[in-house]
Amino acid sequence: MRRKIAGIVAGIGLTLASGTSALAQELTIFWAEWDPANYLQELVNEYEAETGVRVTVETTPWSDFQTKAFTEFNARGDAYDLVVGDSQWLGAGSTGGHYVDLTDFFKEHNLGEVMAPATVKYYAEYPGNSGKYWAIPLEGDAVGWSYRTDWFEDPKEMEAFKAKYGYDLAPPKDWKQLRDIAEFFHRPDEKRYGVAIYTDNSYDALVMGVENAIFSFGGELGNYETYEVEGYINSDKAVAALEAYKELYQFTPPGWAKTFFVENNQAITEGLAAMSMNYFAFFPALLNEATNPHAKNTGFFANPAGPDGDQFAALGGQGISIVSYSQNKEEAMKFLEWFIRDDVQKRWAELGGYTCHAKTLESEEFRNATPYNEAFYQTMFKVKDFWAVPEFAELLQQINQRIYPYIVGGEGTAKEALDALAVDWTETFKKYDRLQ
Amino acid sequence: MTTDVITRLDPQSHAAKRGLSDLSIRNLFIIPTILFLIVFNIFPLLYSLYYSFTDFRASTNAPANFIGLQNYRELLNDPFIWNNFVITAKYVIVSVAGQVVVGFGVALLLNRDIPYKGLITTLLLLPMMLSMAVVGLFWKLLYDPSFGIINYALGLGTFEWLANPDMALYAVAITDIWMWSPFVMLLSLAGLSAVPKHLYEAAAIDRAGSLYTFFRITLPLVAPILMIAIIFRTMEAFKTFDLAYILTSQPTTEVLSIRLYKMAFQEWQTGRSCALAYIMLIVVVAITNIYVKYLNKVKER
Numbered sequence: 054m055r056r057k058i059a060g061i062v063a064g065i066g067l068t069l070a071s072g073t074s075a076l077a078q079e080l081t082i083f084w085a086e087w088d089p090a091n092y093l094q095e096l097v098n099e100y101e102a103e104t105g106v107r108v109t110v111e112t113t114p115w116s117d118f119q120t121k122a123f124t125e126f127n128a129r130g131d132a133y134d135l136v137v138g139d140s141q142w143l144g145a146g147s148t149g150g151h152y153v154d155l156t157d158f159f160k161e162h163n164l165g166e167v168m169a170p171a172t173v174k175y176y177a178e179y180p181g182n183s184g185k186y187w188a189i190p191l192e193g194d195a196v197g198w199s200y201r202t203d204w205f206e207d208p209k210e211m212e213a214f215k216a217k218y219g220y221d222l223a224p225p226k227d228w229k230q231l232r233d234i235a236e237f238f239h240r241p242d243e244k245r246y247g248v249a250i251y252t253d254n255s256y257d258a259l260v261m262g263v264e265n266a267i268f269s270f271g272g273e274l275g276n277y278e279t280y281e282v283e284g285y286i287n288s289d290k291a292v293a294a295l296e297a298y299k300e301l302y303q304f305t306p307p308g309w310a311k312t313f314f315v316e317n318n319q320a321i322t323e324g325l326a327a328m329s330m331n332y333f334a335f336f337p338a339l340l341n342e343a344t345n346p347h348a349k350n351t352g353f354f355a356n357p358a359g360p361d362g363d364q365f366a367a368l369g370g371q372g373i374s375i376v377s378y379s380q381n382k383e384e385a386m387k388f389l390e391w392f393i394r395d396d397v398q399k400r401w402a403e404l405g406g407y408t409c410h411a412k413t414l415e416s417e418e419f420r421n422a423t424p425y426n427e428a429f430y431q432t433m434f435k436v437k438d439f440w441a442v443p444e445f446a447e448l449l450q451q452i453n454q455r456i457y458p459y460i461v462g463g464e465g466t467a468k469e470a471l472d473a474l475a476v477d478w479t480e481t482f483k484k485y486d487r488l489q
Numbered sequence: 490m491t492t493d494v495i496t497r498l499d500p501q502s503h504a505a506k507r508g509l510s511d512l513s514i515r516n517l518f519i520i521p522t523i524l525f526l527i528v529f530n531i532f533p534l535l536y537s538l539y540y541s542f543t544d545f546r547a548s549t550n551a552p553a554n555f556i557g558l559q560n561y562r563e564l565l566n567d568p569f570i571w572n573n574f575v576i577t578a579k580y581v582i583v584s585v586a587g588q589v590v591v592g593f594g595v596a597l598l599l600n601r602d603i604p605y606k607g608l609i610t611t612l613l614l615l616p617m618m619l620s621m622a623v624v625g626l627f628w629k630l631l632y633d634p635s636f637g638i639i640n641y642a643l644g645l646g647t648f649e650w651l652a653n654p655d656m657a658l659y660a661v662a663i664t665d666i667w668m669w670s671p672f673v674m675l676l677s678l679a680g681l682s683a684v685p686k687h688l689y690e691a692a693a694i695d696r697a698g699s700l701y702t703f704f705r706i707t708l709p710l711v712a713p714i715l716m717i718a719i720i721f722r723t724m725e726a727f728k729t730f731d732l733a734y735i736l737t738s739q740p741t742t743e744v745l746s747i748r749l750y751k752m753a754f755q756e757w758q759t760g761r762s763c764a765l766a767y768i769m770l771i772v773v774v775a776i777t778n779i780y781v782k783y784l785n786k787v788k789e790r
Binding site: 119120123124126127145148149150241244253254255256306307308309310311325443444446447449450454457458461462 | 547548549550569633634635647649650651652653654737738739740741751754755756757758
């Protein structure tokens with residue numbers, strides 16, 4: 054009997070020993086399900102070839118991404134060693150103790166200068182200007198626009214446009230032109246529509262779209278240092294921006310009431326819309342003839358300026374953080390050291406990743422690599438983001454509740470919606486003791 | 490021939506040899522079930538009741554502070570939550586009423602001798618065998634204003650079923666009616682086939698009209714089983730989530746459970762969402778109680 058027990062114990066011991074040694078050779082990165090995650094998998098395969106450490110990029114659909122990641126964090130689970138989290142998660146990730154503090158790592162490798170400044174500010178630092186870093190900028194992203202060059206360059210269209218609006222038909226330089234062009238191409242009888250914009254109110258899609266307008270109109274969501282929102286989010290500029298966004302909504306294809314990146318790319322691939330808003334990360338698919346029959350006739354432009362010449366774009370993109378409940382933190386740290394190497398960042402860009410590495414971004418090679426890289430490069434220096442506080446999801450819910458009925462349902466006025474939002478946000482910030 | 494309700498243990502059996510009495514066998518079956526119920530149902534229920542009185546957030550390390558009835562007070566004073574209640578009530582009424590009318594109607598049609606009755610009944614049951622998510626996804630395609638078959642068949646042009654804030658909730662209800670009418674139909678069929686034939690014969694002899702027969706014989710006798718179907722469907726419709734969540738994201742279709750999901754798993758307001766879940770539970774229990782009382786009254790008749 055004793056021998057039997059000894060045998061079983063030895064067996065269990067062996068299993069455990071081999072189990073842990075196998076674990077040490079593996080890392081799991083959690084990200085959303087989209088093309089860049091596939092590019093990242095290709096990149097980390099090269100890490101495996103180099104070091105023998107197997108890295109898996111595990112993905113889940115975007116709609117589920119936040120919920121799944123935070124369910125795992127809240128359960129203190131170690132399923133993921135690293136997570137490529139949204140910029141607005143920084144507050145919740147850091148104050149909740151889910152992310153490993155990377156400040157020393159950041160300073161040691163001088164990442165504040167190695168990576169583009171806007172990406173460091175929005176993907177890595179929390180709270181703002183605190184000098185505390187929780188992530189390494191991994192995928193830079195912002196909202197840009199694609200458009201149908203064949204529609205824009207059609208001599209008949211150009212002539213008709215000039216006759217109607219008094220200036221040449223070309224990619225819009227400001228939001229006024231964007232509106233005019235959308236109106237011009239909006240022909241429901243021909244099943245052609247003016248513009249595709251984000252309208253999904255379940256997470257941050259609609260808000261991202263509206264931010265593009267608000268920021269370029271010179272508006273702000275609030276004061277990110279004092280958390281004051283009254284007079285910011287309901288300023289005249291923000292109101293005008295929201296009105297402009299609503300105006301665009303009338304030039305969208307039918308049924309455009311729950312749309313995000315998939316639908317907006319479809320607007321181009323299906324030949325529905327003249328222009329479409331989307332993250333740069335989704336543009337590679339538009340140049341691929343297998344996925345876009347109009348690939349040859351698709352062009353790109355950066356988010357146009359507002360009436361006063363301000364030009365900004367809503368920030369997308371993510372930084373990579375180490376999960377504090379991971380069993381493989383040291384191994385993860387080694388991986389990050391590899392990831393920030395100049396040659397790896399260059400390779401990341403080649404594979405299709407939007408590197409945040411300043412040197413790579415600035416290189417002629419990168420900027421000329423695709424038709425949209427130049428627009429991306431320019432945009433990454435004029436991006437702004439949503440609140441990154443731990444209660445960001447409540448703030449998102451409140452803004453969605455206020456602006457969606459106005460934009461899609463046509464209820465009330467922009468001023469009423471934003472005034473009510475200012476009250477909601479003020480209450481929320483008071484609830485969390487950020488405002489007196 | 491009579492049979493015992495409890496099968497006696499054969500003295501020669503393995504269990505008897507090991508000395509397992511009827512009692513221990515019963516315990517063996519029942520105790521795990523009760524344990525399971527306590528661990529997975531009763532404990533979470535009580536635990537979340539406690540959380541509903543705190544400001545706990547699962548996404549932070551901050552401890553839960555007891556705040557009394559504040560969550561309940563704030564929720565019941567929130568106009569958006571009241572709006573969610575109104576939406577849910579509208580949805581429940583439209584969807585359950587639709588299912589009863591369609592389901593009972595089809596059952597009446599099927600309650601006669603027609604060829605291939607079994608096959609037709611089985612085919613009619615198909616919708617409720619599908620997964621909610623799948624039904625949601627393909628109805629989204631059916632409703633599509635550009636290429637959806639519904640607009641094409643009805644000649645509605647580019648009518649926006651799901652993008653139109655006033656129509657979206659009804660579009661979701663229509664999908665639910667399509668999916669769950671077969672359930673009402675099935676129960677109604679069982680009820681209808683149990684109505685004694687001689688009652689109809691007596692009514693025919695008395696020259697009762699078909700409407701009279703329906704309201705005085707068919708409906709009262711089927712009512713108890715129909716009530717059960719209504720109770721089930723009301724409870725389900727009240728907590729509906731998948732269909733509405735997949736089909737559309739209109740604020741006019743944000744039923745309570747969607748709001749609850751967002752509050753609990755997107756905003757991580759754990760304490761407050763527990764309170765909302767309790768409010769929902771109380772409402773469902775109250776509605777069900779009213780129904781059950783009514784059901785008992787119907788049965789007594």
